Amino acid sequence: MAQDRRPAGRSERRTAGERKPREERWAQLLEVATQVFYEKGYDGASLQDIADRLGMLKGSLYYYIQSKEDLLFEVISEVHREGFAVVSSAAAGPGDPLDRLERTIRAHVEHACRNLVPTAVFLHELASLPTPRREAILGSGHAYQGVFRDLVAEARREGLVRDGVDPRVAGLSILGSTNWVYRWFRPDGPSTPEEIGVQLAAMAVHGVATTEALAAREAVVGA
Amino acid sequence: MAQDRRPAGRSERRTAGERKPREERWAQLLEVATQVFYEKGYDGASLQDIADRLGMLKGSLYYYIQSKEDLLFEVISEVHREGFAVVSSAAAGPGDPLDRLERTIRAHVEHACRNLVPTAVFLHELASLPTPRREAILGSGHAYQGVFRDLVAEARREGLVRDGVDPRVAGLSILGSTNWVYRWFRPDGPSTPEEIGVQLAAMAVHGVATTEALAAREAVVGA
C-alpha cells in the first residue's frame, strides 16, 4: 500500500502534511477528486491517488468522508446543481420560446465548455452511483432534459415548430448535441465556447422551427 | 473468490462445464463480456463475473484471451468495425450530399438502437483503452466523425448549407445527437428506431440546410 515503508520513526512527521482548516481542505478534496475521477474513472480511481495529490494518507480522507461513493455523490451533486441552475435560469428569461431555447442552449454549452472536467465526470460517472442517489440528484423527472423538451413543446403550441417534430425526441437531440461537447471541446482548440454555443443553438433552432418562424426571426435581427 | 469452497474433492468434475467448440465459445465470450461491461463498466467488471455467466472458471478464460484488456479491445473493435461499415456505406451511396447525410444519420441511429448494448460499451469504455489501442481502432483521423463533417462540407460547397455553418462543429453536433440515443432509447419505449432515425435526420438536415435547399427537397417529395 505504501512502497516507501518508513521503519516507523515515531517522532518524525510527514513533510508534505500541511495542516489546513477544514473548509479549505474540503474544497481542495472535491477539486482533486473531480480531477482524478476524470482521469481514471470512478472505478479506476483509488483513494490512494486522491490522498497522494493532497499530500495526505489514505486513511486521513475518512476524516472528511464516509465512503468513496460519498465523494462521487458530492462531486456530481455540485456539478449538477450548478449546471441546472444555469440552464433553468436561462430558460426562464424573457422572449418567445425560440428565443429562450436559443439562449438556453448557448448558456448550457458555454457552461459545459468552461467546466469541462466536472461536466465530464457528471456525464460519465453518473451511472456509477446507485439508483437512489442518482435519482436524488436528477430528480425522478429528469429535470435537465425536461427543460429542452418543454421549450420545444411550448414553441410548438405557438406554431413556431414544424409539425411532425416530437418535442421529446427534439429535446433529447438537443441535449445530445450539447452534452457531446465534453468529448471534443479543447480550450486551445479552434473555437471558443461562445462560437460553439452560437453554432449549436442556431442548428437546433433551425432544426425544429418552421420556415415562417425563421423568416420572422431574420426580420427582427435585420431591423 | 469462490464462496462455496468445495473441499477439493479431486475426482469430482464441475457439472456446469459444457464443452463447446472454440468458435462458438469465443462468440459467446464476446457477447457475455459486452453485456457485463455494459452493466458494470470495464473497471467495475471482473473476469469472475464473466466466467460465472459462461459457466466457467475464471482461469479458463485465459485459454481464449491474454488479458482483460484484450477482451475489451476485441469487443470494442468489433462494434466499431460494424458501425463504421454501416455509416460509411450509407454515406457512399447515391444522391446529393443532403440526401446522403439524411440517409447516413438514419442508418447510424437505427444501427445504434438495434445494437444498444455494444454501442454503449463502445462509447462508454473506449476511454478505458490505452491510447495506442484506442487509436488503432478509431484511426488517427477519427474516421467516424469525419464522415458527417465531410458530408456537411460537401453540401456546403454545393451551396446547400447555410453560410456560417462550420462543417466541423455541425458534424460533431450530429454525431452528438445521434450517439446520445444510447442513453435514452428503450426497445419498449414510445418510438421505434426508424421513427427516431427519421426525426433526428430531419432535424439535422433542417439544422444545416439553406431555406432554398429545403424547399427544393419538399418539391421533390411532393412530386
Add this chain to the structure above:
DNA sequence: CGTCACCTACCGACCGTATGGTGGTCGGAT
C-alpha cells in the same frame, strides 16, 4: 502567566477481501 483539558487535522499500521493472472492437471472426443 501557566497549565490543563479538549478539539482538530492528520498519521500509520493493519484487516479482510477481491482481483488479474499463472501453471499444472485431466477427462473425453477424435
Add this chain to the structure above:
DNA sequence: ATCCGACCACCATACGGTCGGTAGGTGACG
C-alpha cells in the same frame, strides 16, 4: 495417442475501510 477445452489451486497485489494514536492549537480557569 493426442490434443482440445476446461478444471483447480494458488500467487502477488491493491483496494476500501478501520482504529488507535498524536502534534499543534485554543481557550478557560486558577
